[in-house]
Amino acid sequence: MSELKLNSPLQYVKGVGPKKAEFLQTLGFQTVNDILFFFPRSYLDRTSVTDIAKLSPDTYVTIIGKVKSHGLLYGRKKRYEVILEDATGAITLTWFHGIRYWEKLFKKNQIFACSGLVGSYFGMQMVHPDMERLEDESDTMIHSGRIIPVYPQTAELSKAGLNSKMMRRITTYIFENLTENIKDFLPKKVIHSTKLLSLNNSLKTIHYPENREEVEQSRRRLSFNELLDFQFMVFMRKKRKNRITKKHSYTPNKKLFSDFKKNLPFELTSGQEKALHEIIADLQNESPMSRMLQGDVGCGKTVVAVLAALFAAHSKLQTAFMAPTEILAEQHYRNWNSVLNEFGITSRLLTSSQKTADKKKTIELCQKGEIDILFGTHALIYDSVVFKKLGFVIIDEQHRFGVEQRSRLYAKGDNPDLLVMTATPIPRTLTLTLYGDLDISTIDSLPSGRQPIQTVWRAGDVRDKVYKYVLDDVQKGGQSYIVYPLIEKSEMVQLENVEDAYKRLTASTFKDISVGMVHGKIKPKVRDEIIQNFFDGSIDVLMATTVIEVGLDNPNATIMVIEHAERFGLAQLHQLRGRIGRGSKKSTLVAIAHPPLTEIATKRLEYFTSTTDGFKISEADLELRGPGELFGLRQSGELRFQNVRLGDDKDLLETSRKLLEYLFQNENKLDSDYKKLHSYLVKNVNKELIELGGA
Numbered sequence: 001m002s003e004l005k006l007n008s009p010l011q012y013v014k015g016v017g018p019k020k021a022e023f024l025q026t027l028g029f030q031t032v033n034d035i036l037f038f039f040p041r042s043y044l045d046r047t048s049v050t051d052i053a054k055l056s057p058d059t060y061v062t063i064i065g066k067v068k069s070h071g072l073l074y075g076r077k078k079r080y081e082v083i084l085e086d087a088t089g090a091i092t093l094t095w096f097h098g099i100r101y102w103e104k105l106f107k108k109n110q111i112f113a114c115s116g117l118v119g120s121y122f123g124m125q126m127v128h129p130d131m132e133r134l135e136d137e138s139d140t141m142i143h144s145g146r147i148i149p150v151y152p153q154t155a156e157l158s159k160a161g162l163n164s165k166m167m168r169r170i171t172t173y174i175f176e177n178l179t180e181n182i183k184d185f186l187p188k189k190v191i192h193s194t195k196l197l198s199l200n201n202s203l204k205t206i207h208y209p210e211n212r213e214e215v216e217q218s219r220r221r222l223s224f225n226e227l228l229d230f231q232f233m234v235f236m237r238k239k240r241k242n243r244i245t246k247k248h249s250y251t252p253n254k255k256l257f258s259d260f261k262k263n264l265p266f267e268l269t270s271g272q273e274k275a276l277h278e279i280i281a282d283l284q285n286e287s288p289m290s291r292m293l294q295g296d297v298g299c300g301k302t303v304v305a306v307l308a309a310l311f312a313a314h315s316k317l318q319t320a321f322m323a324p325t326e327i328l329a330e331q332h333y334r335n336w337n338s339v340l341n342e343f344g345i346t347s348r349l350l351t352s353s354q355k356t357a358d359k360k361k362t363i364e365l366c367q368k369g370e371i372d373i374l375f376g377t378h379a380l381i382y383d384s385v386v387f388k389k390l391g392f393v394i395i396d397e398q399h400r401f402g403v404e405q406r407s408r409l410y411a412k413g414d415n416p417d418l419l420v421m422t423a424t425p426i427p428r429t430l431t432l433t434l435y436g437d438l439d440i441s442t443i444d445s446l447p448s449g450r451q452p453i454q455t456v457w458r459a460g461d462v463r464d465k466v467y468k469y470v471l472d473d474v475q476k477g478g479q480s481y482i483v484y485p486l487i488e489k490s491e492m493v494q495l496e497n498v499e500d501a502y503k504r505l506t507a508s509t510f511k512d513i514s515v516g517m518v519h520g521k522i523k524p525k526v527r528d529e530i531i532q533n534f535f536d537g538s539i540d541v542l543m544a545t546t547v548i549e550v551g552l553d554n555p556n557a558t559i560m561v562i563e564h565a566e567r568f569g570l571a572q573l574h575q576l577r578g579r580i581g582r583g584s585k586k587s588t589l590v591a592i593a594h595p596p597l598t599e600i601a602t603k604r605l606e607y608f609t610s611t612t613d614g615f616k617i618s619e620a621d622l623e624l625r626g627p628g629e630l631f632g633l634r635q636s637g638e639l640r641f642q643n644v645r646l647g648d649d650k651d652l653l654e655t656s657r658k659l660l661e662y663l664f665q666n667e668n669k670l671d672s673d674y675k676k677l678h679s680y681l682v683k684n685v686n687k688e689l690i691e692l693g694g695a
């Protein structure tokens, strides 16, 4: 084999061959380039290895040990377990998926390095760790003090023979035989001013680092690439949208708003008025609105959205109002249906758990254009749901939906206006990056008359005292939420769960009061009834999982207890807290944490109790979080970053955005260095743009 190029098919790489190459192709690896962009997930070196005896839960560690035993177990869930031991102790490694593959992998006394998150379940445990068999090659590497890359491993990849060792062999071969230089698309000026590695060097070092600093340097360069790609896509989306002229229009009517507002039990805050004003103005523009309405939990976003939907209805346009949970969709519908009716506006609710006949009726009416505002859950996305004239799409708690789900709803109209809402305030730097294609309206104050929520956290053995406090309050007419991290006993972690706690407490402390339980496995219909009972006061204490996290609005509930608060992220704790403090009575939140607490969990709880300002919380969340998991953005498919660490890379965020602004503002007079970057981005990002569609 002589000429190895970046776009050479993998079969020409020594050790791969045609057969393996064919299989790798089905996994998305076609060329040399694809392999170079398949990055290690972690690195092993002697200094990063922890003794098994010293492990503590919730930490991410690497251990090295010998297989003591291995086998298949049938519990509540079939699983494969390996007991790995070193000189100090033993740990259980568990796999729930790909069992057939793992089963064949292990032999007694083999030595493995293994990295993952430590959990505890009848002793220390790691679920689905990354494994690396240590023998000759890697063993010597480790002893020679080198740091060795460990690649993400799945049963599929392993079937293709693409384990870490193979990857190391392939990348070595590639770097030795590549006749082509990996060209950098970044202008020299930019590389110089940012002090980032060249693409060539970053790719080399990420696969072959000498030390940790090199890993970090290449990560930063690759992070910059991802940020550029992502933001370029966002810029393009915005540009494309601004070029569209929509076919529908709105008919202004001042009296409509003032009449509707007169009917409300409160006056809009100045923040709400301002946001409404921005939205109404935007709706009357020629190109479709793409706007995000942001504001802290409880600031009153819903009423603003409903007023905008009223405007659409008045203009003979239909509105789709999508919320992430049945509870929330139903609450919106219940709160607004009759008020809207008084104004001659028809609204209906569509969720998947409704009776088929009801759903059919709704879908029929919607198609005929006889529904003005359709509230609903993901059910709105179904193909069977057709609008006669969808002019306006509202997405509540937008980060709960995937990009694709949002696009599908959007596509039901002909360039409709879009309003997305989010209750988790997002740090400004991030808003600009992630939502640069959206205009932002911010409601920056809470309705007046709200009492600040007192928040405390307690560690350890305080449960009885706290539950007694809840009981005392109920006896004075109060209502409480108690939140648990789990529905039922888990195979993975030993945590208090809502089902066991419910059984125990309703037989003891809470035996004389009315207690309800809701979680994700309770049928939506039953769940809604329980929540309704909680709203009308016939249930005193609602024991729940985080299904209550978004939107629920019961002003009489003034106490919230969060069990295992150390398990929740800062933004999530803040969201949960938003369920109380909604009325005029003073509210209290008690976060119970169960040791051992990691340093970061302690910091989180300290911070959580120190402020109720959502924007401050979101900034702190960004600092404290590990890579990428911010506000569940990753899970929604919003962020598919591999190398970006939002907390650490703020400078890169800023620099990449400025660079793109420059590109877009000077599109016609770029010098050749910048043109190169521009055409690289166009080529690279076009594919994704097509995938993501309109919204």
Ligand code: ADP
Residues within 6 Å of the ligand: 266, 267, 268, 269, 272, 295, 296, 297, 298, 299, 300, 301, 302, 303, 423, 447, 448, 551, 553, 582
């Ligand atoms: P969020 O912004 O978190 O979605 P909601 O729209 O659910 O908040 O509003 C929270 C609560 O505040 C609701 O009970 C709502 O009726 C009430 N509310 C909204 N605006 C005002 C206001 N201007 N004054 C008093 N209460 C308000």
Ligand code: MG
Residues within 6 Å of the ligand: 301, 302, 396, 423, 551
């Ligand atoms: Mg809301």
